[in-house]
Amino acid sequence: MIKKILVWLLATVFLVTASFAEAQQTKKIPRIGFLGSGSPSTQKVSFDAFHQGLRELGYIEGQNIAIEYRYAEGKQDRFPELAAELVRLRLDVIVTSGTQMTLAVKQASSTIPIVVGGAGDLVGMGLVASLARPGGNVTGSTNIDPDLSAKRLELLKESFPKLSRVAVLYREGSRGDDHELKETQAAARTLKIQVQPLAVKDPSQFSDTYAAMKKERAAALIIFHGSFTSFHKQQLVELAAKNRLPTMTGQSDWADNGALLSYGPDRLEGWRRAAYFVDKILKGAKPADLPVHQPMKFELIINLKTAKQIGLTIPPNVLVRADKVIK
Secondary structure, three states: OHHHHHHHHHHHHHHHHHHHHHHHHHOOOOEEEEEEOOOOOOOHHHHHHHHHHHHHOOOOEOOOEEEEEEEOOOOHHHHHHHHHHHHHOOOOEEEEOOHHHHHHHHHHOOOOOEEEEEEOOOOOOOOOOOOOOOOOOEEEEEOOOHHHHHHHHHHHHHHOOOOOEEEEEEEOOOHHHHHHHHHHHHHHHHHOOEEEEEEEOOHHHHHHHHHHHHHOOOOEEEEOOOHHHHHOHHHHHHHHHHOOOOEEEOOHHHHHOOOOEEEEEOHHHHHHHHHHHHHHHHOOOOHHHOOOEOOOOEEEEEEHHHHHHOOOOOOHHHHOOOOEEEO
């Protein structure tokens, strides 16, 4: 009798242990996808900000969250392929940047939640119904670049009062850039500035593009921020310095890398906030009900090292308004 009881107890312990082990194995940690337009090195700052946001919310990669990374290496034609690859992994959330990349993921899946670390006109591109109520599977942060076009031109005009002609470099075929160009041209008419639009789609065009600026006597340059221009940031900044062209951009890391001026939202805040959206979604919220974040803080960065290098002086009334001056 005792022997039978012992056998029964051992069997019971074995079954309970096996059931517990099985339960532990089936308890999966959340899996998110990170789709970058550049490379691990060019997007390190953005990714670090996203990671910081996750840590502040208690998520540690490899412990209670898993991340699948894919990078387009600056090649926009790879967006659909990489988006489809992540969708096949049946992830809980996919984190993206930029409107074109987000469009690629949305076209690949209308059900997997998509969080945008930073993009342009999400409403105009049909990615969300409205900023207050996105209504689909996309939410996140918008950079509202087109709305800042006038301010960037005004800052250039204040920095160089005799400015009459500005070149604008952007990626050919980008709907967001086309919108921003229209906004820039409208602002330029008010300020009596001529705009020289220059669309590029391949780095091999860069040298000829800068030669065209010089030939038409452009006195300054605005580079629209996007996945393509951002990936080739260093080359574009070096060409601007070589041609002694004061350059305005919309993201602070361009000024950190040698552009003369940058004015725009704190984009890293968008990446930190992406972690907040991921957390909400993992806890059951729907992207359709999470309002898109709009930036409230805008930064003017001036690189005086670059000004000295190309032989220009920034007026004191502009310098005093800078949030950061690189000396």
